[in-house]
Amino acid sequence: MTIQEFVSQLDQLSEKATKAFADATDADSLDQARIAFLGSKKGELKAIQKSMGAVPKESKKEAGLKFNEVKGAIQQAFEAAQARLLGGSGSRVADPKFDATLPGTAFRVGRLHPITQTINELKDIMGRLGFTPAEGPEIEDDYHNFEALNIPRVHPARDPLDNFYLSVAGKTNDGALSDNPLLMRSQTSTVQIRVMEDTKPPIRIVSLGRVYRPDETDATHYPMFHQIEGLMVDENVTLADLKTVLNLFATNYLGNEVPVRIRPSFFPFTEPSVEADYFWDGRWVEFGGAGIVDPNVLRSVGYDPETYSGFAFGLGIERLCMIRHQIKDIRDLFTNDVRFLRQF
Ligand code: DAH
Numbered sequence: 001m002t003i004q005e006f007v008s009q010l011d012q013l014s015e016k017a018t019k020a021f022a023d024a025t026d027a028d029s030l031d032q033a034r035i036a037f038l039g040s041k042k043g044e045l046k047a048i049q050k051s052m053g054a055v056p057k058e059s060k061k062e063a064g065l066k067f068n069e070v071k072g073a074i075q076q077a078f079e080a081a082q083a084r085l086l087g088g089s090g091s092r093v094a095d096p097k098f099d100a101t102l103p104g105t106a107f108r109v110g111r112l113h114p115i116t117q118t119i120n121e122l123k124d125i126m127g128r129l130g131f132t133p134a135e136g137p138e139i140e141d142d143y144h145n146f147e148a149l150n151i152p153r154v155h156p157a158r159d160p161l162d163n164f165y166l167s168v169a170g171k172t173n174d175g176a177l178s179d180n181p182l183l184m185r186s187q188t189s190t191v192q193i194r195v196m197e198d199t200k201p202p203i204r205i206v207s208l209g210r211v212y213r214p215d216e217t218d219a220t221h222y223p224m225f226h227q228i229e230g231l232m233v234d235e236n237v238t239l240a241d242l243k244t245v246l247n248l249f250a251t252n253y254l255g256n257e258v259p260v261r262i263r264p265s266f267f268p269f270t271e272p273s274v275e276a277d278y279f280w281d282g283r284w285v286e287f288g289g290a291g292i293v294d295p296n297v298l299r300s301v302g303y304d305p306e307t308y309s310g311f312a313f314g315l316g317i318e319r320l321c322m323i324r325h326q327i328k329d330i331r332d333l334f335t336n337d338v339r340f341l342r343q344f
Helices: 003-023 027-038 044-054 057-087 114-128 190-198 239-254 295-300 317-325
Strands: 139-141 182-184 203-212 224-234 260-267 270-280 283-293 309-316
Touching (some): 003 027, 003 057, 027 044, 027 057, 114 203, 114 239, 114 317, 190 295, 224 239, 224 283, 224 317, 239 270, 239 317, 309 317
Antiparallel strands (some): 203 224, 224 309, 260 270, 270 283
């Protein structure tokens, strides 16, 4: 097929389609015309697009441009007809299915929960820094929640009163013996282990999800909350990398340049460990823990700590969300009062 033939086919189609859309008198006839010309399977435009293969190579570019131009014009003609029939003043009566005498209904579009919105945004920010989202189970075993994270048997974090155990050490629910009882995970650090067990370095992941602790409920505590966990493992990863990532993260989420400060701390799974604070609203606000992944943790997943190092951090998502939106009581996020939720 010559380019001239191709162009003339398109011109004819354009004319035909425009006329059909303009002639449509109701939603049904418009829809039939739409299927005939713009239908993705048997539409005429689609057929012409297929014939583009027969145009000589040197004219392909011209053919493509012409095709897009005509496609745009046909689509515009369709939208104009649609506006005329469905939205235009007076002409609505042309649509037999539209009854102007029926009462109107207030239509409220739903929205995502503020925590879900926050999670999506944080994932996005971390994604731009090269961190891929990872997930782990909310029902965890003792090994991934504590043992592999270098948290010793006697550590107070393992206290039955501070965790939602689903079975007790030494006994499973069906009475069998187990050294690895199940619990609702108390931290997202578990995902560090799950990812490293399955992947070789280099690693850059971020995991956002629910964690559970039997805390007394008040304005800042809730027995279920969300954490964001970051993990980067590679050769020569240092605290400087950690601080840079935390700084970019906070600055992106909270707005203009947000200074970050790290203070010495202790976590069994990092060495050194730090507490990270952001400067916000004239004061330093604690956001969570971080540090350089402890060599014992790297060893527990079969990594060589002589070759690899990494940083990890874990921050509370509610706190980030509450700070940014000036929410004063964490309970407001979970009582599902639409008058509250509607504001976000
Ligand atoms: N998992 C800790 C918590 O829930 C927070 C944390 C501290 C996470 C240090 C980390 C880390 O990844 O390196 O309190």
